[in-house]
Amino acid sequence: MYKHILLAADGSENAVRAAKEAIKIAACHEDSMIEIVYVVDFDQSKSDVLHSSSSEARNLERRKKIARVEQLIKESNVSYKVTFLHGTPGPEIVKYANEQQAELVVIGSRGLNSLQEMVLGSVSHKVMKRVNCPALIVK
């Protein structure tokens, strides 16, 4: 049984599929909790600040990006919480998962930025290599 499941979400279709798998696992046991983690990339901060009228508006806008994932989990009656992190997505997820001693990390195989992936390799691959717990990469 996995009590603390960390689900990385970035607003992509893959993240939604990852959420469905995370729910299947979490639904097995009522003590299981899914933590939706969204990383705000450092490079995103500047344009987000410029294009939002307040930090509240900014938070709402970011919350919308994970709305579908959140909705899915809510409907399945699995307990969950939402956490926003700031930094470079891959390393930040790894750092947080290890700090929080998550028992399972669920992540989509491919995110939003395919160009970056070609050059730098995928975020999911990096996370899988460096996280201390098992990782589930969802196609």
Add this chain to the structure above:
Amino acid sequence: MQSLKQQWFGNIRGDILSGLVVALALIPEAIAFSIIAGVDPMVGLYASFTMAVTIAFAGGRPGMISAATGAMALVMVPLIRDYGLEYLFAATLLTGVIQILFGLLKVAKLMKFIPNAVMIGFVNSLAILIFMAQVPHFIGISNMTYVFVGITLLLVYTLPRFIKVIPAPLIAIVSLTIVAIFSGVNLRTIGDLGTITQTLPSFIIPDVPFNLETFKIIFPFSISLAIVGLVESLLTSQIVDDMTATESNKNQEARGQGIANIVTGFFGGMAGCAMIGQSVINVKSGGRGRLSTLVAGIFLMFLILVLGDLVVKIPMPVLVGIMIMVCIGTFDWTSFKYLAKAPRTDAIVMLTTVVSVVWTHDLSKGVIAGVILSAVFFVVKISSVKITQENNRYYVNGQLFFASTDSFIDFFKYNDFNSSTIQIDFSNSRIWDDSGVGALVKVEDLLKEKGIEVEVVELDASSKKILSKLQGVSSSH
């Protein structure tokens, strides 16, 4: 808010490392902005040293980097050209005094009234102006100049893929300066445009006559500098707040900017402010606390004292290449999508800000033009009341106050009514002032003359309150 101890020593290792990185990244910018302003590179370098060191203590946003900036350099160009360096120092002092006053008057609250359209226009026009300032240094000089600008750009954009610890601009500068020296190509260098003195800045009193005449000369510049400095500083602090998910004291930052500019003026530097680009570099490199800003300032000065002789040998095309990179990084590239998608009025405000800045070369004028225009748009928008009809019920949509009463009254004056009783529904509206109450009374009278009975329904609590307060006895119906 973190404790002061936390702000200073909560992240010692990260702060020292990032401070070193920022110092290296600051040098080319401080020199380039001095050249834009039309002063010796030392003026920008001294300013970057004193700004960073002072703001480390006096600022309200730990981890933010302040130094000589392009936005400020652009404002001071005519002052230096027409009156000289001493007047710049005096203007820098006055800028500091004005900023402290702004800080005491809690100006951070006013910043909320600057709409994002103006902020987007601000960064875009800043990028455009810095780019325009580079043009004379690379267009039509020599083919070798183009080659060096091109290689510099190639290096600064590809190197970060492979080398993450040392800032790419620094690697580009060092390697290309060496190439230029040993290949003997004929390129203009920083030494051709100014001198580097390897001494610490010393305390000076600006050598200007202290009279009304001087005040009249420097005051317009100081006001512009104070506004531009605060706009960029408070924007930067919001970005650092967001990146680090922490809060900052905006009024303390305004006062801190003022104190830092006063210190800078007394030590022979040009007015400065917070820098978006450098602050982002600092946070990305692990800087979070005040120590990072202090280390950046001190290490910058150390480098100049040690390496001053070499700095003058840096070829101008390399510096230009780095500045083009800074422009590309400053420009908000999502603006094009914004222009297509944002409300028309917002897009017009953004473009107006950019056009006024590029026209006047003064960012503060763009901010003021943008704020005024968006205020006008706001009043126009909020002062229109639309009335929709459903059977005998007339819905008021919009706010009813002194500016919007005309359209409200006109509707009932010129409309034909079929029924002898109508309802005016205020569920989508609110009455704000005596004009609103007066308009409602007038409409009731108008309709009574036409022989129509009026029932006012769905007033919210605050509208009812103002209605009964202002109508006094007549509220009994």
